[in-house]
Amino acid sequence: MGQQVRGVIARAKGAPVETTTIVVPDPGPGEAVVAIKACGVCHTDLHYREGGINDDFPFLLGHEAAGVVESVGDGVTDVAPGDFVVLNWRAVCGNCRACLRGKPWYCFATHNATQKMTLADGTVLSPALGIGAFVEKTLVASGQCTKVDPSARAAAVGLLGCGVMAGIGAAINTGGVTRGDSVAVIGCGGVGDGAIAGAALAGATTIIAVDTDEQKLEWARGFGATHTVNARNDDVVAKIQDLTGGFGADVVIEAVGRPETYKQGFYARDLAGTLVLVGVPTPEMTIELPLLDVFGRGGALKSSWYGDCLPTRDFPMLTALYQQGRLDLDAFVSEEIALDQVEEAFAKMHTGGVLRSVVLF
Template sequence: MPQTVRGVVALSKGEPVVTTNIVIPDPGPGEAVVDISACGVCHTDLHYREGGINDEFPFLLGHEAAGVVESVGEGVTDVAPGDFVVLNWRAVCGSCRACLRGRPWYCFNTHNAKQKMTLEDGTELSPALGIGAFADKTLVAAGQCTKVDPTASPAAVGLLGCGVMAGLGAAINTGNVQRGDSVAVIGCGGVGSAAIAGARLANAAKIIAIDLDDRKLEWAKGMGATHTINPSTDGDVVEAIQALTDGNGADVVIDAVGRPETWKQAFYGRDLAGTVVLVGVPTPDMQLELPLIDVFGRGGSLKSSWYGDCLPSRDFPMLVDLYQQGRLDLDAFVTETIGIDDVEAAFDKMHAGDVLRSVVTL
């Protein structure tokens, strides 16, 4: 039978979120109901509340989550009731041209649950990134559930569901950081800090953290940064990167901000034939002007990283294992744990830069 549970909903653009009753249907074919243990508060959820993603209100927010599968629908074989899972928004189809070419991390037809969760009056909800996990339970496509070590902390490993995976993957998957490389990361919030952690995991020799906020630079050093640059006191970013890399620039520069000025800093702050990775999300109105001869003359790679080019079934269990071994400190990303009624206050803290992640625990 359908269940009524609590959920955090954005009813209209720009208005404070509310905790209200929502209705979860029984899982249909290919679907699963997951009992949520923890869910991180991500900037994407604030974008949904502000109408920055689309206008399909009301939204059931939350997507960086871990929990336990409660029930599954017909045809589900990869997960079963009782499995501890991290939720993801890349449930690959297996049949699009990317999947058939052996590149499922570029899947063009990812799955979400076909049924809709609703308010008690029957109003259909739009789940954030097809998940909607600021709730006691949620309905997802079974492919959005990735089974991991059940002894891991839900508050920590749930963050792999979005921002932390985006940053780790930007370094490891998209940037292909190698042992001994020099890496610069522009913007040291949650995603940038994760990129720094990824560069350390890949055994980069020099990891340069760049941010205007000294608090974030301190966090970055805890994640593995060997050097820091604050442009407000250390001057021009490109010159500062070059000064730390024997005048050459970094092998890989990751832009975790996503603005034309930071992308240009990344472009000119890399070594010849170096790699630029854009993982910060620009707004639709942003434009970039760049001399084409500079693109030609510098060589190398200019890449965008979408969800860290991850494949959840491959990457989540591996990263959780590294966390369990003490080689990847996911706990460091959890600034605070909060209740389900505290999401609006968490948005304020995130906007002010006071936290890496607030995590709702249920």
């Protein structure tokens, strides 16, 4: 029969979000209903509202979430009612060519719940990143639920569901940062600071944070940056080279998703260095590079999908590091807000001053 709960939707492109009644079906085979405890306000949610992802309005927003499994459908064995979980938007299939090659983090057939959540009048909703977690309870595929330590703070570990994981994974999983490396991170929002924290965890000894906002650069130091570069005042490439003995960084992580910052990253890396793109570009963006430079500089140009993470491996491990005091997830939480304050949180993204607003239920 399903149940009715409160949630936040984007009804039309650019329109303010609204809090309304959402109908959540009972879980079918392979599905789970999760009572949300906390959900971060990610820039991707704003992209959905602005029509930057697609035009499948209305959207049920929210995806960086932690909660408690309330019920499960037939055939679900990986989670059970009462489990504390972090939600992910890439439930792996186990059967595609990537999974069968032992690389499930590249799964080419990730999936979400089959049934649809709706408005009270029956209008079908598109859940953001297949989750939709600005809502008291949501319906997901059971594979989107990863069990973690139930004593962990929901507002903090929920952020592993997207931005923080994307950044940490870009450094450790995609970039392969290791002991003694030099790393430059261009763009110090939630994803960029996650990359800085990941580089610090991996043992990088020089970590250079690049941004145009002094407040963000100060936050970056708190996550492990050893040096900062204000791109408004300095030549980014020259400064990174200067801070790395004239060579450039071993790994550069571009967390903005723009052609000009990607080019900076390309030339700011050492010969045979690695450039990782984790910032999300828009469809119309293009880039042009001299092919001889691509050949002559060697190394690797990589894109990072969700930090190339495997939730069942990475979420519990990172939660354990957080519980041990080795990964300060609390520092990502700038404020805790109510469900009806999501629109205000979007406005703060434009003015700065917050790293993550987190909705508490």
